[in-house]
Amino acid sequence: MTAAIRTAATPRRVAAGWRRVLESIWFAVGFPLLLLVVWGIWATVAPQKFFPDPVTIIRAFVDTWIGPAFVEDVLPSLARLGVGIVLSIVVGVAAGTVIGLVRWMRELLEPTLEFFRAIPPPVLVPILMLIFGPQDATRVLVIVAGAVWPVLLNTIEGVRSTDSVMTETARSYALTFGERIRFLVLPAASPRIMAGVRQSLSVALILMVISEMFNNSEGLGYRITYFQTNYLIAQMWSGILLLGLVGVLLAAIFGFVERRVLAWYHGIKEVERA
Amino acid sequence: MPDTLLEVENLKKVYESSTGVVEAIGDISFTMRRGELVCIVGPSGCGKTTLLKCIAGLLAPTSGRIELDGVGVTSPPPSMALVFQEYGRSLYPWLTVRANVELPLRHTALAKDDRARLVDDALRAVGLDHAAGSYPWQLSGGMQQRVAIARAVAYQPEVLIMDEPFAAVDAQTRADLEDLVRTLHRERGMSILFVTHDIDESVYLGERVIVLSKSPTWVQEDLPIDLAPERDQIATRALPRFTELRTHVYEQIQRAKRGEAVRPSA
Ligand SMILES: Nc1ncnc2c1ncn2[C@@H]1O[C@H](COP(=O)(O)OP(=O)(O)OP(=O)(O)O)[C@@H](O)[C@H]1O
Ligand SMILES: [Mg+2]
Numbered sequence A: 001m002t003a004a005i006r007t008a009a010t011p012r013r014v015a016a017g018w019r020r021v022l023e024s025i026w027f028a029v030g031f032p033l034l035l036l037v038v039w040g041i042w043a044t045v046a047p048q049k050f051f052p053d054p055v056t057i058i059r060a061f062v063d064t065w066i067g068p069a070f071v072e073d074v075l076p077s078l079a080r081l082g083v084g085i086v087l088s089i090v091v092g093v094a095a096g097t098v099i100g101l102v103r104w105m106r107e108l109l110e111p112t113l114e115f116f117r118a119i120p121p122p123v124l125v126p127i128l129m130l131i132f133g134p135q136d137a138t139r140v141l142v143i144v145a146g147a148v149w150p151v152l153l154n155t156i157e158g159v160r161s162t163d164s165v166m167t168e169t170a171r172s173y174a175l176t177f178g179e180r181i182r183f184l185v186l187p188a189a190s191p192r193i194m195a196g197v198r199q200s201l202s203v204a205l206i207l208m209v210i211s212e213m214f215n216n217s218e219g220l221g222y223r224i225t226y227f228q229t230n231y232l233i234a235q236m237w238s239g240i241l242l243l244g245l246v247g248v249l250l251a252a253i254f255g256f257v258e259r260r261v262l263a264w265y266h267g268i269k270e271v272e273r274a
Numbered sequence B: 001m002p003d004t005l006l007e008v009e010n011l012k013k014v015y016e017s018s019t020g021v022v023e024a025i026g027d028i029s030f031t032m033r034r035g036e037l038v039c040i041v042g043p044s045g046c047g048k049t050t051l052l053k054c055i056a057g058l059l060a061p062t063s064g065r066i067e068l069d070g071v072g073v074t075s076p077p078p079s080m081a082l083v084f085q086e087y088g089r090s091l092y093p094w095l096t097v098r099a100n101v102e103l104p105l106r107h108t109a110l111a112k113d114d115r116a117r118l119v120d121d122a123l124r125a126v127g128l129d130h131a132a133g134s135y136p137w138q139l140s141g142g143m144q145q146r147v148a149i150a151r152a153v154a155y156q157p158e159v160l161i162m163d164e165p166f167a168a169v170d171a172q173t174r175a176d177l178e179d180l181v182r183t184l185h186r187e188r189g190m191s192i193l194f195v196t197h198d199i200d201e202s203v204y205l206g207e208r209v210i211v212l213s214k215s216p217t218w219v220q221e222d223l224p225i226d227l228a229p230e231r232d233q234i235a236t237r238a239l240p241r242f243t244e245l246r247t248h249v250y251e252q253i254q255r256a257k258r259g260e261a262v263r264p265s266a
Helices: A011-045 A054-065 A068-101 A103-118 A121-132 A136-160 A164-172 A177-211 A220-229 A233-261 A263-273 B048-055 B097-105 B112-125 B141-154 B171-188 B199-205 B240-258
Strands: B004-017 B020-033 B037-041 B063-068 B080-083 B159-163 B191-195 B208-212 B217-224
Touching (some): A011 A054, A054 A068, A068 A103, A068 A136, A068 A220, A068 A233, A103 A136, A136 A177, A164 B080, A177 A220, A177 A233, B004 B048, B020 B048, B020 B191, B037 B199, B048 B063, B048 B159, B048 B191, B097 B112, B097 B141, B112 B141, B171 B191, B199 B240, B217 B240
Parallel strands (some): B020 B217, B080 B159
Antiparallel strands (some): B208 B217
């Protein structure tokens, strides 16, 4: 019994890890800084009416969003976005697990689901608004109606492709249904589920904006449209900047969760590459 | 026949897939007594894994009967544990070694402490107590195989079925694990069905060795191993009788591979 366990981290690799973190932060921030500088120079040399320089936009950003607008527009938007994403994941994973496990359901539903997934979600927005009225729940519904499909279809695929030997192991040790879901089906599907969630996030952000462009009086999307139609160009760009930042924040949260949920998966990949 | 545990009668298994029809098992019949340790050997691809999966209730036979304790097997029996040949795929990579071994015990009526003790004992028995917190993919193939064995041992089955469980294990560990199997059999009275491709191992471990023919498979020989129940890696393997038996089994397998043995018409 001599074989050694491959240790995950040694002190030297920890130090190297810190250097890598600093390096990647520098890389992450460096390019946007460069872009800002180029943009600033360009805007000074050749001023554009619809594309002001960065200082103007950042000033507009501070004036527009830091203050009551944050509570009146940004927070409600983010709340609907959050609820929409969580609902999409819960509904997508729950329905996907059931459909993935039951063969006849899969065969019955899969073509229909592909059809719904193929519909570009924005076209549904006016219809849903008409049917359910312009209220918070409708806007959340719009987000879910678009963002649920990647999670749902990926979960079905992930559940379906669970390794047969792992399933036989669960059967031969008579694991209960709950244990099978918790310790086999969901973890086995988790790489696919996370891939679906990643796609859903960007769809959800787009739909959050679009859902607010129709007869609304608050929200990020409403504000940006308002600035646009009233020729408040710098304010409009500051709104777009804010959307970009929300996207970055979503990606960061996703990355944080994914590294934890899929630690085993990345570990296997690392071992295979070594 | 006193106290029959397992009865396999005219078992036949044909795989039907989109690529064609494979008759894996032609006609296998044998019985096993309670507390017996039976080894199964046969040429590669003769259907040993298929036979075990039918007995474990994971595959439905095409025809024939399998009875455990006089009851037909249609789904996995609760008192049985199976160590899969594909050990790497039978461990869950998202669970630690300890959690993998503990998983089948979660829904049993055991108290938490008893469960932990069983897991510790099993891991110690296969020499992996130091690796309890690791993940399976951090271990070598032989170590993974031992985790799968520990999981079966901790489950405390009445019937233990092992499909080439030591294939990836080094020689010294293999000798230790062989003695562990003998101990489980002798001290806990476990009934063990053991598939191996190693002829020496089958003679050293078994009270009986069943030699299977090549596909479509039938029982070519059912050989009692008349060695003393106390076996010792060095002394037993040095016995003239041991050499005779292993030579006999070896010749039978050679005949099986060449398809020379003629199936007695029933
Ligand atoms: N799921 C399957 N579908 C179709 N054919 C199969 C399937 N599983 C096994 N077979 C075929 O059945 C035969 C017996 O396979 P099996 O795995 O039982 O043999 P084995 O004796 O365990 O082989 P080995 O010694 O290599 O482990 C082989 O010819 C194999 O190709
Ligand atoms: Mg096999």
